[in-house]
Amino acid sequence: MxxxxxxxxxxxxxxxxxxxxxxxxxxxxxxxxxxxxxxxxxxxxxxxxxxxxxxxxxxxxxxxxxxxxxxxxxxxxxxxxxxxxxxxxxxxxxxxxxxxxxxxxxxxxxxxxxxxxxxxxxxxxxxxxxxxxxxxxxxxIVREHGVMLLLGSMRAEERLAAFVLNLVQRLHTRGFSSSELVLRMTREEIGSYLGLKLETVSRTFSKFVEEGLVEVKQRHVRILDTEGLKRIVNSQHACE
Incomplete structure (x- = not known):
């Protein structure tokens, strides 16, 4: 009822x-x-x-x-x-x-x-x-343009780094931590959104962990190096 x-x-x-x-x-x-x-x-x-x-x-x-x-x-x-x-x-x-x-x-x-x-x-x-x-x-409209940029010109590492930074920033606006978040979506759903395969999302998260950028425990993500993630996102502009 x-x-x-x-x-x-x-x-x-x-x-x-x-x-x-x-x-x-x-x-x-x-x-x-x-x-x-x-x-x-x-x-x-x-x-x-x-x-x-x-x-x-x-x-x-x-x-x-x-x-x-x-x-x-x-x-x-x-x-x-x-x-x-x-x-x-x-x-x-x-x-x-x-x-x-x-x-x-x-x-x-x-x-x-x-x-x-x-x-x-x-x-x-x-x-x-x-x-x-x-x-x-x-x-x-601005968000749509941002997604088009993600899918059109960014490598897997850039896409995932931009996604994590955007998500934590939106949550921080709502009073949550600026460095920790719980992913409500699955890695498969993240991959679907970013135009990446599930294996690529998992492998890229593992790469971020190895490089000391984030700490990942199942769906809990803690950002250890915000500037490092930002450098990944901005790397393509540095190469142009």
Whole structure:
């Protein structure tokens, strides 16, 4: 039996600064509270929305980790991104009014549901909200360009180093350690995202350990030499 939706307010959420615009007055915050009326719990391995489903809402992640993926012509799942608390997902559905990917929870998660028609209506009145939605969309475009750079011109070591640095930086923004992280995704999923084989991901992690850059215990990764990882990422520019 599905539990009833839980009322939540943006005005007292500890992730407000990450997924909501700043500078809103109390009245504007309450109006957004009325839109974000419910939150949904998603069990690990369950799908929040699927490719082809009607687009009705954006989702702000309160807790947990997600991956987005699309099915390739040969039936494989291609991972297109990893999303965490404070980030907004569902933007893929805006263009054609239906979703173009599957979004799967990598651990038990919770999202705030923001019906898009009501969000759009309020955005016309609250310019700060409209600007924020545009920034979120722009951030997605920048992220896509970053992935294209990863897949188009970087060696395996550069791809994995950039991935680890980006992940720990995003987590640090949310109050976590700047040098330690727990990988919520499998090495196979990392490989799918980075365009690498599973064996290459495992071998590259081992290489980083041997070189004293990281310490790896199953899914727990501790960065020992941040500057060393940055040098790997920037090495191609030094060679140009």
């Amino acid at each position: 599905t539990p009833p939706p839980i009322k939540v307010t943006c005005s007292n959420c500890n992730l407000r600064e990450l997924c909501m615009p700043t500078g809103l007055n109390e009245q504007q915050l309450h109006r957004i509270d009325d839109i974000v009326a419910t939150r949904r719990k998603i069990k690990r391995g369950s799908t929040l929305f699927r490719n082809g489903e009607d687009f009705t809402a954006l989702y702000a992640i309160r807790t947990g980790f997600f991956k987005t993926c699309v099915a390739t012509e040969d039936g494989r799942d291609q991972v297109t991104g990893f999303q965490m608390a404070g980030e907004i997902i569902g933007l893929d559905g805006i263009v054609h009014d239906h979703h173009t990917c599957d979004t799967v929870a990598l651990e038990d998660a919770e999202v705030c549901v923001m019906p898009f028609d009501r969000l759009e209506e309020l955005s016309r009145e609250v310019t700060a909200l409209q600007s924020h939605v545009h920034k979120v969309m722009s951030r997605e």
